[in-house]
Amino acid sequence: MLLKLLRSKSAQGETAMDGFDLHAFTDEAPMLCMLGSLVATKKSDALAYARGQVEDLVTAKDACHLQVVKGAEDRWYYEIHEGGLGRALLPWALDQLTRNPKAKLELPLAGNRLATVSTYEDEVVTVISSREDAHGGLSVQELEGFQLGEMLPSFYGTAAMQRNMAVSAFCMSLVFLLVSGLFAFLKSNAINPKEFTEAYSSANPGNRTEMINLPSFQLDIAAKSLSAGSGYLSYLKYAAGRWTWAQASSEDDLKELRAIEPDIEAKQ
16 A cells, blocks of 8 residues: 555656656755654554654755655655755656665765665665765666655744734734724814814914804893883894894884984994
């Protein structure tokens, strides 16, 4: 089952030239490359084990990539790269070791070092040594079908969740800031009728009308001053800075009052 999965993944890149992957890997060889296996019941346990290996063996964790792959039953395979391209070698290596369980795959590393991958008691193990100490393994140049796999996940991850949370918090803060600014702008530019009229009347005293000079106010005064049963209010007017009004008892009185209107004394 695992081999079918790994071979199907490897088949996705069959259109690429084998030599291209080989030169790309050797030109940018990693500082460390480890392939291994372990028995665990959960992926989280296998991943924790691989991360523990990184903590113990890897110095440049910012340039570290790792991955765990499920095998048969409770077996898991892990792959760790420090530096280099960060592309998977595990599918190709497992395919080679399945074809020849006694093979020793030699992977060139930076600094004239070598990673030798083999199987021991059904476990995949990796030994790091100098190239001068190689013990007759099969180098990648001697094997056909060398092919790099997909990009491995970074040890520190992409921080996508933290980035999305930060973007969401920023957007919410921006909306709050815009709404607060809008309310502050509207409040500072809103017209308060009372304040506006007080300011206007203070600045323009000639345009100010006292309440006592309002027609409704004077009409109320005149109505209260009428003698009960003695007629009606004949007129109410404002002239020469004064309010005048008069009371008439009949139509004739009204005509007479209209004739002598300029000489009538005001009653207030």
